[in-house]
Amino acid sequence: MTIQHRTERASSRPMPAxxxxxxxxxxxxxxxxxxxxxAVIRMVAANGPEARAGAAGGKPSQIAVIPLHGVLTSRSxxxxxxxxxxMDSVRAELAQAAADPSVSTIVLSIDSPxxxxxxxxxxxxxxxxxxxxKGVIAIADTLAASAAYWIxxxxxxxxxxxxxxxxxxxxxxxxxxxxxMYRSFGxxxxxxxAGKYKTELYPFGPLSDEGRAxxxxxxxxxxxxFIKAVAEGRKTTQAIVRGGFGEGRTVSASSAVALGMADAVxxxxxxxxxxxxxxxxxxxxxxxxxxxx
Numbered sequence: 323m324t325i326q327h328r329t330e331r332a333s334s335r336p337m338p339a340x341x342x343x344x345x346x347x348x349x350x351x352x353x354x355x356x357x358x359x360x361a362v363i364r365m366v367a368a369n370g371p372e373a374r375a376g377a378a379g380g381k382p383s384q385i386a387v388i389p390l391h392g393v394l395t396s397r398s399x400x401x402x403x404x405x406x407x408x409m410d411s412v413r414a415e416l417a418q419a420a421a422d423p424s425v426s427t428i429v430l431s432i433d434s435p436x437x438x439x440x441x442x443x444x445x446x447x448x449x450x451x452x453x454x455x456k457g458v459i460a461i462a463d464t465l466a467a468s469a470a471y472w473i474x475x476x477x478x479x480x481x482x483x484x485x486x487x488x489x490x491x492x493x494x495x496x497x498x499x500x501x502x503m504y505r506s507f508g509x510x511x512x513x514x515x516a517g518k519y520k521t522e523l524y525p526f527g528p529l530s531d532e533g534r535a536x537x538x539x540x541x542x543x544x545x546x547x548f549i550k551a552v553a554e555g556r557k558t559t560q561a562i563v564r565g566g567f568g569e570g571r572t573v574s575a576s577s578a579v580a581l582g583m584a585d586a587v588x589x590x591x592x593x594x595x596x597x598x599x600x601x602x603x604x605x606x607x608x609x610x611x612x613x614x615x
Contacts, residue, residue: 341544343469344393344436345490345572365425366599382426382456385599386419388412390430394437394445394469409441413448420452427597428452430460430477431590436468439493439544446551449476459597462486463590467572471583472548475555481593482575482584489568489583491552493545495537497529558582 366385390412398408419428430449452458453476460466460474462482467490474480474488482488504511504526511526522533529537552567553560567573567583578584588596 341439341493341495341540342437343439343442343472343493343544343548345465345467346494348435348465348467348572366594382424384422384424385427385429385594385597386415386422386425387429387431387594388415388419390432390434390470390473392434394434394442394473396438396441409445413445416448416452416458420455425456427457427459429593429597430458430474432460432462432466432470432474433464434467434470435465436470436472436490439469442469442472443547443551446473446476446555449473450555453478459593461588461590461593462488462575462578462584465572468492472551475552475583477555479586480556480584481586481588482578483589484575484587486575486578487572488575488578489572490570491548491563491567492570493541493548495541497523497533497537498525499528500525501527556582 366387395406395408396410398411399406416428416430419425449458449460457479458477459479459481460477462471462474462480464483464486466474466482466486466488471488471491501511513521513524513526515521519532519536522530522536549560549563553563556563562582566581568581573581573583575584575587579587
């Protein structure tokens with residue numbers, strides 16, 4: 323079985339200023355497809371006589387598969403030329419699946435290099451909240467890097483496809499000084515502002531020592547939250563996460579299991595099979611909506 327999803331090519335544009343939990347080395351692999359994505363939530367019927375009896379008796383008999391694909395952004399957006407699915411949609415889908423009495427298990431299908439820190443702690447908490455109500459299994463199929471691993475680590479179980487890479491636990495922020503480029507085109511930028519630090523991160527000049535220190539402080543705060551969440555989700559210590567979970571690198575599937583970053587190596591097909599999943603009952607291409615069979 324495969325997770326079906328539709329993507330639309332987004333226009334190429336520079337990364338906006340901000341704090342990112344993102345694997346920059348893999349960003350280019352997702353740049354052309356991930357910015358615009360319509361969610362497909364699959365409801366998979368459990369198979370076998372017990373499952374059929376449970377369905378007849380009104381017991382949970384379906385598996386909700388929720389995709390976490392592409393570069394992660396805080397909010398969804400919709401316009402006449404494209405649709406972008408943000409982490410707010412993922413949180414809504416998690417809450418809906420958790421509250422649905424027909425759903426026995428939630429599978430979070432992850433293929434993402436990470437993305438914006440904004441929205442990531444809230445989405446990780448949504449996974450934890452759902453896992454407190456029913457089983458949530460995250461699967462790296464085939465990349466769960468940075469913010470995507472942050473979110474997936476909060477599931478009841480975390481499994482990885484044989485060719486998957488996971489980790490990239492770290493936070494990055496960038497300042498671009500474009501003043502020389504502008505001057506080469508004969509453009510001089512004059513900025514009028516109020517507030518001592520209002521323009522310290524503007525790209526029309528070099529980053530000051532004060533600005534660098536402020537940016538580093540924000541990165542450190544986000545990193546501390548990242549480490550704490552992963553330690554809690556994987557039931558280990560923050561020291562082990564800092565020093566033993568790749569230290570900013572991604573690791574292979576087998577290494578992830580050996581390090582305690584994941585629980586098992588298996589394909590999506592194997593995972594669904596282990597949950598007693600039979601045929602796909604219905605696949606609906608609808609923005610931020612669960613499909614009910």
